[in-house]
Amino acid sequence: MDRAAAAGLSLSVVGHVALLALLSFALVRIGSPPVVPQAMEVSFVEEVGLTSASPQPSVEPAAQARAPDIGPIEDAAPAPAPDAPAALPKQIAPAPSPAATQRPAQARPAPSAPAGTGRTTRRPGLGDIDPRSFGRDPNARAANPPAATMSAQASASIAQAITRQVQPCADRQVYPGPGAERIVTPISLSLNRDGSLKARPRVGRQRGLDDENRRYAQRVADLAVNAFVSCSPLRGLPQDLYEVPRGWSNFTMVYRLPG
Amino acid sequence: MRIALIAAAAAWSLTLAPSAFAQTPPDPAPAPAQDDDDGQLVVDVTGGQRAALPVAVPYMPTPQEESTAAGGTGALGRQIADIVAADLRNSGLFTPIGPSGLPSVAFPQVTAPDFASFSSTGAQNLVQGFVQANGNGSLTIGCYLYDVSAQSELTRQGYVVQPRDWRRAAHRCADAIYSRLTGEGGYFDTRIVYVSETGPARRRIKRLAIMDYDGANHRFLTNGQWTVLTPRFAPNQQTITFMTYQDERPRVMVYELDSGQTRPLVSQPHMTFAPRYSPDSRHIIFSMAINGNTDIYRIPVGGGTPQRLTNTPGIDTGGSYSPDGSRIVFESDRGGSQQIYVMDADGSNQRRISFGGGGYATPVWSPRGDLIAFTRTGGFRIGVMAPDGSGERILTGGGYAEGPSWAPNGRAIMFTRGASAGRLWYVDVASGATRQVPTPLGGSDPAWSPLRP
Numbered sequence: 001m002d003r004a005a006a007a008g009l010s011l012s013v014v015g016h017v018a019l020l021a022l023l024s025f026a027l028v029r030i031g032s033p034p035v036v037p038q039a040m041e042v043s044f045v046e047e048v049g050l051t052s053a054s055p056q057p058s059v060e061p062a063a064q065a066r067a068p069d070i071g072p073i074e075d076a077a078p079a080p081a082p083d084a085p086a087a088l089p090k091q092i093a094p095a096p097s098p099a100a101t102q103r104p105a106q107a108r109p110a111p112s113a114p115a116g117t118g119r120t121t122r123r124p125g126l127g128d129i130d131p132r133s134f135g136r137d138p139n140a141r142a143a144n145p146p147a148a149t150m151s152a153q154a155s156a157s158i159a160q161a162i163t164r165q166v167q168p169c170a171d172r173q174v175y176p177g178p179g180a181e182r183i184v185t186p187i188s189l190s191l192n193r194d195g196s197l198k199a200r201p202r203v204g205r206q207r208g209l210d211d212e213n214r215r216y217a218q219r220v221a222d223l224a225v226n227a228f229v230s231c232s233p234l235r236g237l238p239q240d241l242y243e244v245p246r247g248w249s250n251f252t253m254v255y256r257l258p259g
Numbered sequence: 260m261r262i263a264l265i266a267a268a269a270a271w272s273l274t275l276a277p278s279a280f281a282q283t284p285p286d287p288a289p290a291p292a293q294d295d296d297d298g299q300l301v302v303d304v305t306g307g308q309r310a311a312l313p314v315a316v317p318y319m320p321t322p323q324e325e326s327t328a329a330g331g332t333g334a335l336g337r338q339i340a341d342i343v344a345a346d347l348r349n350s351g352l353f354t355p356i357g358p359s360g361l362p363s364v365a366f367p368q369v370t371a372p373d374f375a376s377f378s379s380t381g382a383q384n385l386v387q388g389f390v391q392a393n394g395n396g397s398l399t400i401g402c403y404l405y406d407v408s409a410q411s412e413l414t415r416q417g418y419v420v421q422p423r424d425w426r427r428a429a430h431r432c433a434d435a436i437y438s439r440l441t442g443e444g445g446y447f448d449t450r451i452v453y454v455s456e457t458g459p460a461r462r463r464i465k466r467l468a469i470m471d472y473d474g475a476n477h478r479f480l481t482n483g484q485w486t487v488l489t490p491r492f493a494p495n496q497q498t499i500t501f502m503t504y505q506d507e508r509p510r511v512m513v514y515e516l517d518s519g520q521t522r523p524l525v526s527q528p529h530m531t532f533a534p535r536y537s538p539d540s541r542h543i544i545f546s547m548a549i550n551g552n553t554d555i556y557r558i559p560v561g562g563g564t565p566q567r568l569t570n571t572p573g574i575d576t577g578g579s580y581s582p583d584g585s586r587i588v589f590e591s592d593r594g595g596s597q598q599i600y601v602m603d604a605d606g607s608n609q610r611r612i613s614f615g616g617g618g619y620a621t622p623v624w625s626p627r628g629d630l631i632a633f634t635r636t637g638g639f640r641i642g643v644m645a646p647d648g649s650g651e652r653i654l655t656g657g658g659y660a661e662g663p664s665w666a667p668n669g670r671a672i673m674f675t676r677g678a679s680a681g682r683l684w685y686v687d688v689a690s691g692a693t694r695q696v697p698t699p700l701g702g703s704d705p706a707w708s709p710l711r712p
Contacts, residue, residue, distance in 0.1 A: 155300055162302045173307045177441060177443065227306060258306065
């Protein structure tokens with residue numbers, strides 16, 4: 001071994017030791033094993049409701065709910081606890097500001113119902129305080145909270161519920177032949193409130209037909225109808241979203257075979 | 260210095276290694292819902308399986324038991340149900356349930372099925388029918404197909420036949436069901452002409468034979484005095500052409516099915532072989548060897564002067580027309596190995612479409628026109644490819660296989676399996692399901708007829 005080789009070997013040994021020390025130091029700094037995030041079920045949906053769930057969307061938080069009958073403060077407020085802030089009753093039921101009173105009637109409807117009727121949210125000890133107002137910005141004035149109609153999320157949720165119920169029957173359909181997986185078949189469905197079919201499914205215009213798969217068009221239409229009918233009636237769909245716009249009273253199922 | 264560089268490289272690789280295991284984010288799942296143009300809820304459902312379809316086939320009742328030339332109507336109803344179930348099973352696309360073990364069907368239930376009785380069997384579809392003797396000696400056979408889940412009728416057919424044709428009615432019923440459930444034409448009401456083989460290899464007796472596609476109604480057309488090969492059905496089903504070694508010389512013959520007469524196709528004394536009809540049944544293309552060179556010729560079925568279509572050194576043979584009659588596929592060794600070529604029907608525009616090793620033989624154009632079946636001579640397997648040579652696919656597994664012949668719907672191929680003691684098999688092109696065709700003796704060179712008129 002000549003001097004150059006010995007020097008190289010020495011340098012290599014020193015380098016390895018330095019690398020080992022560096023890596024060991026880096027490992028020491030990892031005090032605890034990484035926290036494995038809890039698994040969360042995620043499904044991707046298109047939040048593309050073509051009509052807004054809120055007819056007049058606002059970037060402000062929803063206005064604080066008001067008691068239907070604004071009585072004297074001393075009647076509405078509970079007996080203050082010794083350490084309760086004195087201003088609390090005013091924060092809960094603020095006096096209408098001039099700006100608020102100029103808003104349209106539907107934004108801040110004048111209380112018309114007699115006290116004690118039509119309101120079921122009162123809780124013992126709270127007087128006329130609406131518990132739904134807790135945590136809200138007392139200065140918020142927006143009167144158009146989201147989800148006045150079926151939202152895109154609710155639409156997706158309904159669609160997922162339907163898909164879950166139809167999927168086992170769709171999986172039983174038998175692939176008729178080459179190219180059939182390119183056929184896209186929409187069927188129009190009209191349901192009763194109990195989830196049963198109100199009318200025979202109607203097959204819409206199929207897409208993806210070509211010279212190779214055209215012979216399977218009718219068969220795939222059969223499969224689409226069969227997939228739904230076999231798992232009908234649907235169960236557990238929310239009744240309040242039956243007849244709303246984009247509700248499940250009438251909807252379209254788009255069926256296709258896996259590729 | 261070299262060691263130091265290696266150490267540095269190792270350290271560098273350590274720092275890079277974890278990136279090799281980095282996960283790429285999965286593609287988002289398709290959106291389960293969207294809104295259509297009408298603002299209506301739209302639900303996407305994708306599902307299906309590549310499996311045999313369960314179909315219930317109960318025995319077919321008769322409104323009144325009567326004796327006919329083919330037997331009692333009650334017995335015929337049971338036999339027809341058996342044949343329908345066998346046809347569906349033979350296709351490889353269906354799993355028939357029954358007829359035995361299924362609830363009996365009363366005559367009034369034929370048109371008003373008790374769906375609840377069959378839904379528990381797992382069947383998605385239900386075949387029902389009846390057999391009725393008419394006063395004039397004929398039979399009426401009804402055939403109904405239902406969707407069990409939807410409780411709806413999918414198709415119905417009725418056949419008025421003479422008692423001797425009761426099996427054909429059963430096959431036609433199966434064809435109607437096959438067609439409705441697959442979207443394809445059927446192929447059960449067809450016949451097969453093939454070479455029946457028996458005896459030791461050196462003194463093999465090869466006779467021309469014909470039978471229904473399922474092996475029934477089998478009969479021999481020649482007595483075995485001369486070896487026969489490569490029979491082909493005329494599309495109009497009036498004649499069969501084949502090659503025979505009459506007097507030790509290969510000659511193409513034409514057999515008249517009605518009269519049973521046989522005549523040579525060409526009068527020239529040359530070797531002729533590998534005949535096949537044009538789609539209009541008016542011409543036959545065949546190979547003829549003259550002065551050591553084999554080319555493809557065309558001649559009217561009734562005879563005449565052969566017209567030469569190829570003119571290259573080597574062996575051009577195995578011609579087969581496209582279904583529209585505009586092109587011919589054939590095999591040739593002009594390039595040094597046996598490969599597949601395509602030309603226009605007049606012999607022009609010849610071009611090679613296969614380029615694989617091992618060689619290709621016996622090309623046959625599909626009745627649909629979309630595929631060409633062939634024998635891959637390297638391992639003797641059956642395959643298909645597009646007419647431009649693309650998409651080559653081998654359909655048969657291990658074991659000797661050759662001589663493909665298309666079913667009239669272009670979905671199944673019959674072929675010979677086994678080199679010395681061959682048997683007839685067929686394969687579903689889409690699913691790859693295979694099944695043996697029963698023959699009383701060995702069999703080779705099958706030719707599938709079109710659907711019977």
